[in-house]
Amino acid sequence: GGSSRAPTHLIVTVNGIVGSAENWGYAAKHFIRKHPEDVVVHCSGCNSATRTFDGVDVMGRRLAEEVLSVVKCRPELQKISFVAHSLGGLIARYAIALLYEPATQTDCHEEYEKDVSDARSNQPMGQGKIAGLEPMNFITFATPHLGTRSHKQMPLLRGSYRLEKMAFGMSWLAGRSGKHLFLKDVEDEKPPLLLQMVTDYGDLHFISALRSFRRCVAYSNVCGDFVVGWKTSSIRCQHELPKVMIYLLSAHIWSVTGFLCFKIVWHQKEDFVDDVRYPHVVYVEKPKVRDVDFSDEMIYQAKTTSEMEEVMLKSLNRIPWERVDVSFKRSRQRIFAHSTIQVKTYFFNSDGADVVFHMIDHFLY
Structure with missing residues (x-):
């Protein structure tokens, strides 16, 4: 047989809160099985277990350092992609801002043709590098892009303001990460971190880094995810949610029967x-591509939860996201939807295998 070449595409997987590198093991195995000569999958292990309480910024720095060390050991690498679950999506968004290198004039000239075609197909422009590599796919699964402060973003609160207030007060249980998710972090008159992360803030190019990827994709659970709501994980305003599932966002949705879900879909x-x-x-x-009315000053002006959500939505929608809505309504594993969407543990979450295959089959290699 012929000699196999070294893979040139690095895929970095990132786990969620109290997770580990093993959480993406199923996806990693199938990525390599399908494209053994194209990809190397690095399941990040720097933010596992209780280290996921340390804060999005601290974990983002750890991830960035880990990625740089992997890239340094593999000089043959040319492309990079990120696949992240839950809180891992926010960690990855912070890390890519640290790893982002703006495009030089030479790069812009060389990529002009490619960028023009991308613009026509409504894809991100793809200028700049991440860790010195060409950014390809940035994919999140059930990530709370808008945080979890609102009862609408954390279905476990069941639309209750009383429970929301209690959870808000207990967010310290998840350490600095909890503060970031509940938009409670206020340091030196700065906006909460998640608000900073929807623009190029200081020397951290959060939005430019996202825009550098050829594809940005948000996989979301329509129902059954008691940890992260559909709106925050799909980065949509309520009126933008597919009409077919609009009832699922009512205050009592999380007690809606599988039969009723079925009728709505039917x-x-x-x-x-x-x-x-x-x-x-x-x-x-x-x-x-959306025509969004956004200015950087908005992140300083937003004070209430709804104002902050609106600003985050506006800014993040400057990125042309591909949105994939997932429903385990007829699955016995629907109660574990938050973990099933990534097949965290095959025994409990095997029904999510087709979602993982959907990602692999539509990946840009």
């Missing part, structure tokens, strides 16, 4: 993806 079936290969992928929204 009436609106034409709006959904119907592919036997991916039974749990119910809706795919193609990326589109």
